[in-house]
Amino acid sequence: MMEGNKAKKPSKKRNRAVMRSVILSLLVLAIGYTIYNSVTADDVEVLKAGDKAPDFALQDMEGNSHKLSDYEGEGVFLNFWGTWCAPCVKEMPAMDRQYKEFEEQGVQVLAVNIAQSEFEVQSFVDRFDLSFPVVIDKSKSVMTAYNIRPLPTTILVNPEGEIERIVTGEMTEQDIEGFMEEIRP
Structure with missing residues (x-):
């Protein structure tokens, strides 16, 4: 019975490590997306009253x-x-x-x-x-x-x-x- 419990502990540790990796990856992606959005938002000229309306x-x-x-x-x-x-x-x-x-x-x-x-x-x-x-x-x-x-x-x-x-x-x-x-x- 002791052997069964020992076998589960490394599995829990591995699952926790995988979950932490997934969460960390998502955080890195979210931060990257936010930075990308901030940088590219400045590429678009902000329109104001008096400007010619862009044709489409x-x-x-x-x-x-x-x-x-x-x-x-x-x-x-x-x-x-x-x-x-x-x-x-x-x-x-x-x-x-x-x-x-x-x-x-x-x-x-x-x-x-x-x-x-x-x-x-x-x-x-x-x-x-x-x-x-x-x-x-x-x-x-x-x-x-x-x-x-x-x-x-x-x-x-x-x-x-x-x-x-x-x-x-x-x-x-x-x-x-x-x-x-x-x-x-």
């Missing part, structure tokens, strides 16, 4: 291409969002109501989803019966170009194609109405 082309849920420069002469309410983002979900119905009010006045809404599946995004669009174009930034290239953190973030682009304002966080319907008024031609 993305497809909507029907396969139509939307190029930002095609909307020159109109105000563009460029909203970056995700279906998992609670503030994004809360502000979408208000954005849709205001879009219906301002669309005829030259204000366009482009909702840029960050790299989710077409199924997830289409289900979301259907659930809220959204009337404005919803595009998916599959490669996150537009998110990177605009240096988007956190979600939601809305970039207000004036009719000249310049950034009028950058809004981070959830907006009320009154905020949305005021911002659309701000970029109306």
Whole structure:
């Protein structure tokens, strides 16, 4: 019986050593990722009001291409969002109501989803019966170009194609109405 207990002790030590190695490896990876993120985040120029809005082309849920420069002469309410983002979900119905009010006045809404599946995004669009174009930034290239953190973030682009304002966080319907008024031609 003593021999059985002796055989288990080295196994426990080995298991503990393996677990410690795994935990240490994960910590090293996490620290490395954090350092990499900090270094590369500085490579992206931070946009500000007055800058020319970077052009891009993305497809909507029907396969139509939307190029930002095609909307020159109109105000563009460029909203970056995700279906998992609670503030994004809360502000979408208000954005849709205001879009219906301002669309005829030259204000366009482009909702840029960050790299989710077409199924997830289409289900979301259907659930809220959204009337404005919803595009998916599959490669996150537009998110990177605009240096988007956190979600939601809305970039207000004036009719000249310049950034009028950058809004981070959830907006009320009154905020949305005021911002659309701000970029109306």
